[in-house]
Amino acid sequence: MDQLATSLDSIPVLGVAFQLIGYLVATVPVIAPVFVALAAPIALGALCGVMNERSGIVNIGIEGMMLTSAFTAFLAAALVAQAIGPTSATPIFGVTIPLLAGVAVAILTGMLVSALHAWLSISIRADQIISGTIINIMAFGVTGFLNRLVISPNPRLGAGIFRPLAPPAFLVDVPVVGWLVKAFFAQGPIAMSVVFLVILLQVWLFRSRWGLRTRAVGEHPKAAETVGIDVIALRYRNVILGGIFAGLAGAYLTLEQSGSFQNGMSSGRGFIAIAAVIFGRWTPLGSFGAALLFTASEALRVAISLSPPTGQLGDVLRFIPAEFFGALPYLVTLVVLVAAVGRSVPPAAVGKPYVREART
Amino acid sequence: MTVDGRPRRPFWRRGRFGRVWAIAAVPVASVVLALVVAAVIILISSVVTTGSLDVSLPLVAYAALVQGAFGSESALLNTILQATPLVLGGLAVGVGFKAGLFNIGGQGQFLLAATAAAGVGAALATAPGPIAITAALLAGILAGALWGLIPGALKAFSGAHEVVTTIMLNSIAAAVIGYLILGPLLAPGFSFGRTGDLGNAVLPIVLGDNIHIGVVLAVVAVPIVWWLLYRSTLGFEIRSVGANPSAARYAGMRPAGLTMLTMSLSGLLFGVAGSIEILGVSHFMIPSYGTSIGFDAIAVALLGRSHPFGIAAAAILFGALRAGAGLMQVLANIPVEIVDVIQAIILLFLAADIVVRRIFRIRAAEALTDLETVTSSYAGRVR
Numbered sequence: 001m002d003q004l005a006t007s008l009d010s011i012p013v014l015g016v017a018f019q020l021i022g023y024l025v026a027t028v029p030v031i032a033p034v035f036v037a038l039a040a041p042i043a044l045g046a047l048c049g050v051m052n053e054r055s056g057i058v059n060i061g062i063e064g065m066m067l068t069s070a071f072t073a074f075l076a077a078a079l080v081a082q083a084i085g086p087t088s089a090t091p092i093f094g095v096t097i098p099l100l101a102g103v104a105v106a107i108l109t110g111m112l113v114s115a116l117h118a119w120l121s122i123s124i125r126a127d128q129i130i131s132g133t134i135i136n137i138m139a140f141g142v143t144g145f146l147n148r149l150v151i152s153p154n155p156r157l158g159a160g161i162f163r164p165l166a167p168p169a170f171l172v173d174v175p176v177v178g179w180l181v182k183a184f185f186a187q188g189p190i191a192m193s194v195v196f197l198v199i200l201l202q203v204w205l206f207r208s209r210w211g212l213r214t215r216a217v218g219e220h221p222k223a224a225e226t227v228g229i230d231v232i233a234l235r236y237r238n239v240i241l242g243g244i245f246a247g248l249a250g251a252y253l254t255l256e257q258s259g260s261f262q263n264g265m266s267s268g269r270g271f272i273a274i275a276a277v278i279f280g281r282w283t284p285l286g287s288f289g290a291a292l293l294f295t296a297s298e299a300l301r302v303a304i305s306l307s308p309p310t311g312q313l314g315d316v317l318r319f320i321p322a323e324f325f326g327a328l329p330y331l332v333t334l335v336v337l338v339a340a341v342g343r344s345v346p347p348a349a350v351g352k353p354y355v356r357e358a359r360t
Numbered sequence: 361m362t363v364d365g366r367p368r369r370p371f372w373r374r375g376r377f378g379r380v381w382a383i384a385a386v387p388v389a390s391v392v393l394a395l396v397v398a399a400v401i402i403l404i405s406s407v408v409t410t411g412s413l414d415v416s417l418p419l420v421a422y423a424a425l426v427q428g429a430f431g432s433e434s435a436l437l438n439t440i441l442q443a444t445p446l447v448l449g450g451l452a453v454g455v456g457f458k459a460g461l462f463n464i465g466g467q468g469q470f471l472l473a474a475t476a477a478a479g480v481g482a483a484l485a486t487a488p489g490p491i492a493i494t495a496a497l498l499a500g501i502l503a504g505a506l507w508g509l510i511p512g513a514l515k516a517f518s519g520a521h522e523v524v525t526t527i528m529l530n531s532i533a534a535a536v537i538g539y540l541i542l543g544p545l546l547a548p549g550f551s552f553g554r555t556g557d558l559g560n561a562v563l564p565i566v567l568g569d570n571i572h573i574g575v576v577l578a579v580v581a582v583p584i585v586w587w588l589l590y591r592s593t594l595g596f597e598i599r600s601v602g603a604n605p606s607a608a609r610y611a612g613m614r615p616a617g618l619t620m621l622t623m624s625l626s627g628l629l630f631g632v633a634g635s636i637e638i639l640g641v642s643h644f645m646i647p648s649y650g651t652s653i654g655f656d657a658i659a660v661a662l663l664g665r666s667h668p669f670g671i672a673a674a675a676i677l678f679g680a681l682r683a684g685a686g687l688m689q690v691l692a693n694i695p696v697e698i699v700d701v702i703q704a705i706i707l708l709f710l711a712a713d714i715v716v717r718r719i720f721r722i723r724a725a726e727a728l729t730d731l732e733t734v735t736s737s738y739a740g741r742v743r
Contacts, residue, residue, distance in 0.1 A: 060523055119712075126711040129462060129523060130662070134707045137655045141700030148695040149405050271527040278524075321543065327535030330528040337525065338518045 019313035027303045029179030033164075033186045035299040037257070039291045040191035041066065041266075044249035045273025046280065046287035047201055048110075051242030053282055054205065055235045056218040056349040057121055060132030062246055063270025064139030065113045069106040069250025071143040074261040075150065077102030077159035077254075093189045094163030102159060103190070103251045110247025111240050113139070118239035122232060125353035136270075144263045151261060161259040162188040188256040190248055194288070197245070201284040214238055218347035221354045231354050246270075268330065275337045281344040293336065297328035384670070387663050389720045390709035391677065395422070398702045402694055421692035428687030429680035435687075437568040440575060441641070443679025445470075445633040447578045449657025450664055450671035451585045452629035457666040458589055459622040460602035465511060465526025467654035468533030469504040469627040473634030475537040476503035478555040478645035479545040481638070485559025492561035493639065500635025501628055507533060508627015509620060516616035522623065530654065538647040547644075555645045563640035574636025581629065586668040598622055630657070652700075659703045662710055678703065 028035075045062045052059035081087075081098035089096045113135060120131040151157055167185040172178045184195060205211040213234060216224040221231045249269070254261050272294050279293075280286025304325070308314060399418035406417050429439045449466050456463040463469075477500030484492035511525040547556035563572040589595040597618055600608040605615045633653065638645055660678055664670030681703070685696040709716050716722070 124712050124714055131711055133462075133464065133523075133658060134704070134711050137659065137700075137707060138704035140652070140655065141697070141704040145695060145697035145701045148697050149409060153409075268527055268531050271524055275524050275528075321539045323535040323539040323542075326538070327532045330531040330535075334514075334520075334525060334528040334532070337528075338514050338520045341518050341520045 016312050016316050019309070019311060023309045023313060027307060029182075031299050031303045031306065032179055032183035034302050035292070035295060036183050036194075037187060037191050038295040038298055038302075039288075040187075040194045041249040041252050041257075041269050042273050042276055042291040042294060043194050043198065043288045044190075044245045044252065045270050046276040046291055047197060047284055048114075048242040048245040048249070049274055049277035050201065050205070050280075050282060050284055050287060051238050051245065053277060053350050054218045054347055055214050055238040056221060056347060056352065056354070057118070057235060057239050058128040058132065058351045059117060059239070059242070060129050060274065061113070061117050061135030061139075061270075062132075062249075062273050063266050063268065064132075064136035065110050065117075065243060065246035066250045066253065066266040066270050067136075067139040067143055067264070068113050069109045069247040070253040070265060071146065071250070071261055072109040073102040073106035073247075073251040074159075074254035075146075075157075076105035078151075078157040081159040082157070089163075092165060094160070095189070096159070098159040099162060099255055102255050103248070106251035106255075107244050107247040110243035110245070110250065112243070114240045114243030114246065115236075118236050121353065122235050122239070125355075128351055128353075140264060143261075147261060147263055158259060159255070162190065162256045164188050165192065188252075190252040190256050193248075197248075198284045198288045205284065215347070218349055221349050222357075225356065232356065235354070249273075272329065272333050275333045278344060278346070279336050279340040282347060290336070294329055294333050297325075297332045301325035301328065383665060383667070385720070385722045386713045386716055387665060387670070387674070387710065389716045389722060390706050390713070391663070393709050393716060393719065394702055394705040397705050398698060401701060402692075402698065405694075417692060421688050421694050424688040424691040425681065425684035428684030430684075434568065435683060437571050439676065439680045439683040441570055441679075442682045443675045444575050444578045445637055445653055446656055446660050446675035446678050447672055448581060448629050448633035448636075449653050450660030450675050451581055451668060452626040452633075453657045453661035454664065454666040454668065454671050455585060455589065455598070455629065456622060456626045457661060458595075458602045459598045459618060460605065461512075461515070461619060461622055461626070462523050463508065463511070463526055463623060463626045463630075464523055464654055464658060465507070465529050465627075466630045466657045467651060468526070468530035469507045469630035470634035470637075470651060470653045471537050471649060472507045472533045473500035473504035473631035474638040474642075474649065475540055475545070475555070475645050476500045477635035478558070478638045479540065481558040481561030482545070482547065482556030482644075484561055485557055487560060489560040489564075492559070493563060496558075496561045496639055497632075497635050500638070501631040504631015504634060505624045505628035508630070509624040512620035512623025515623070516619045537645070537649075541645055541647045545645075553647055558639065558643050561639060562643055563636060570641075572636065572640030574632075574640040577632060577636060581632070582668045582672045585629075589668070594621075656703070659707055662707060 045066060048062050048065065049059055077098040080101040081096075084097060087096050087098070117131055117135055120126045120134075121128040164187050165185055167181055171181045171185075174181065185192065205214065213224065213229050216227075217229060217231050217234050217238075225231050250266070253265055258265070273287075273291070276287040276290035276294060279290040280288070304317060309317060399422070402418045402421055403413070403415070407413050428435055430436055449470070452466060452469075453463055477496045480499035481492060481496035484495055487495075507529060510529060511520075511522045514520045514525050515522050541555055542553045545555045547554055563574050565571065566573050566576065587595075589599065597608065597613045598621075600611065600613060601615045601618045601622075608618075609615055630653070642649070656678060660671055660674045663677070664672070664674035678699075681699045685699045688694050688698075689696050
């Protein structure tokens with residue numbers, strides 16, 4: 001213990017802190033594209049969560065929706081690729097017909113699983129958290145079964161991945177903001193679309209008639225019904241449309257990030273997305289920011305493995321076990337969630353099944 | 361016909377048995393329906409993989425499943441062994457449900473307990489058996505309870521919903537056990553990272569060649585938890601908080617304290633499961649120890665309707681599925697993962713119980729589980 005104390009004493013804390021800041025300033029622009037890419041599936045999942053919860057439906061099943069879509073996206077793309085043989089890819093993004101088919105199937109899958117969640121929580125009025133959990137368990141079981149049945153026996157199955165865009169050099173070389181251009185535009189099509197989808201949903205939710213109605217249904221469904229909004233139909237529509245985002249997140253995992261499917265490959269991102277929704281105060285922009293925050297810790301791990309810091313900072317970091325960085329995104333999510341809950345107020349009707357009053 | 365002219369109820373709806381039937385009808389019907397749906401899935405998947413339709417395949421598969429689960433003494437013992445962690449995990453989730461808490465962090469609690477038990481057991485490998493076993497068990501159980509206490513405390517003090525926090529804690533636990541097993545607990549002299557040999561801390565075998573004494577713990581836990589929930593003051597308080605936290609607070613109970621206590625108890629039961637799996641079955645711990653106990657336990661608790669005896673029955677069913685799946689894969693060429701699919705379909709039918717009731721003409725009894733508060737506490741509105 002004494003040994004540890006003396007070895008800690010000998011490290012100049014202030015110096016290390018400055019080194020850390022310097023290291024971050026130097027590396028953040030380098031790893032920023034990785035950073036935005038890592039945040040993409042979480043942000044997409046969070047958009048799904050916002051769509052659900054703004055209409056008053058708790059969705060714990062985002063994880064399962066992502067996983068199922070990731071599987072069907074991979075399978076559809078691979079089967080189409082097998083059926084039509086090699087095709088030429090477009091110069092930008094490397095788009096091929098199999099990849100497009102995969103994304104389309106992923107979106108449909110997300111909508112289909114969402115429809116199941118909508119039916120269970122709106123019509124059946126099952127407990128919404130139980131419904132979401134069942135979707136997660138189903139996704140894990142069914143994709144595991146089908147993976148063993150269809151994908152494992154055919155190891156050559158695959159359709160490649162989307163290529164990231166290479167932004168023109170003169171934009172990337174712009175001083176100060178060039179790295180931002182690179183961060184948001186040196187991406188594959190799905191990750192790049194996230195920013196646009198976030199802004200689109202933000203505007204729709206707060207500046208359109210649909211958005212006003214959705215928020216009304218999430219806050220006070222009875223009042224919404226009295227002014228002529230069909231609460232049940234709107235909730236169904238929003239939950240099913242929310243599945244599009246979960247489907248895109250799944251497609252991102254298999255068709256843009258890895259090019260293969262592993263069991264349980266969503267690895268908790270759907271749950272981090274839920275935390276992002278809460279921390280982002282149920283707004284698309286806020287939850288996108290939260291998703292960036294949660295992935296910052298993972299990006300730091302990537303940065304350290306790519307360019308290990310030197311000097312005293314390097315000595316300090318070597319003391320920290322590698323597993324710590326693996327747990328960091330989850331730890332940050334946990335801490336931020338605990339700090340945010342209670343301060344951010346959920347839609348008032350979230351989680352409550354709506355029972356239309358009978359006509360007399 | 362009875363005196364008042366109404367048709368007499370059929371014998372299975374009468375008396376004590378009738379009361380059990382009223383609760384058990386939907387779960388039993390869900391299992392039957394799930395097996396029918398799974399039979400269709402087996403048929404379709406065999407058409408996809410082999411290209412030919414064999415209508416008898418589901419029967420062959422289920423016969424192999426039953427034979428593999430109950431067909432011989434060793435099969436039966438294997439079923440019991442498979443059901444053991446499920447009983448404890450199911451009780452853990454069920455206790456949480458009773459308090460309106462949803463512990464989906466069983467995996468982390470289980471793994472951390474397993475690591476603690478393996479570490480202490482290996483350290484005391486040469487100590488006298490009873491001391492080594494007791495210390496290792498206690499270490500595991502404490503680790504599980506502590507890992508359950510964390511989400512309980514987070515919920516009690518900040519309102520962070522346990523569904524999200526326990527999942528985060530699962531991933532954090534995975535990192536912690538990776539660090540512990542490859543660091544302080546690493547046993548030298550093996551080609552892969554693992555904890556040391558348990559020596560005297562291995563649980564003694566009491567039946568056959570694989571039923572260890574930990575199975576007795578699982579069997580005893582069922583009546584103990586039943587007594588705790590339905591006959592003790594604490595159980596009454598737990599159920600009151602689950603039914604209506606505001607009313608419970610009004611009656612002088614403290615929901616915050618009970619939330620922490622219940623989550624610790626839930627973690628403790630997962631801790632027992634993790635400890636005896638290591639001390640009785642695996643005998644050492646590795647960083648990538650694979651388990652789906654967290655999800656499986658939820659399935660068991662839902663199918664058992666959060667009642668200890670129902671949970672025991674559900675655990676034996678799922679234990680039998682897992683024990684028989686191996687033989688089914690050999691004889692009928694169905695991947696063992698079909699068990700996960702069957703489990704998921706059972707859950708789906710349980711959630712959509714109105715469909716099941718319509719098909720089997722079962723009258724509405726009570727709701728699936730008393731879970732009103734699970735969703736209503738979402739995002740920290742109800743404390």
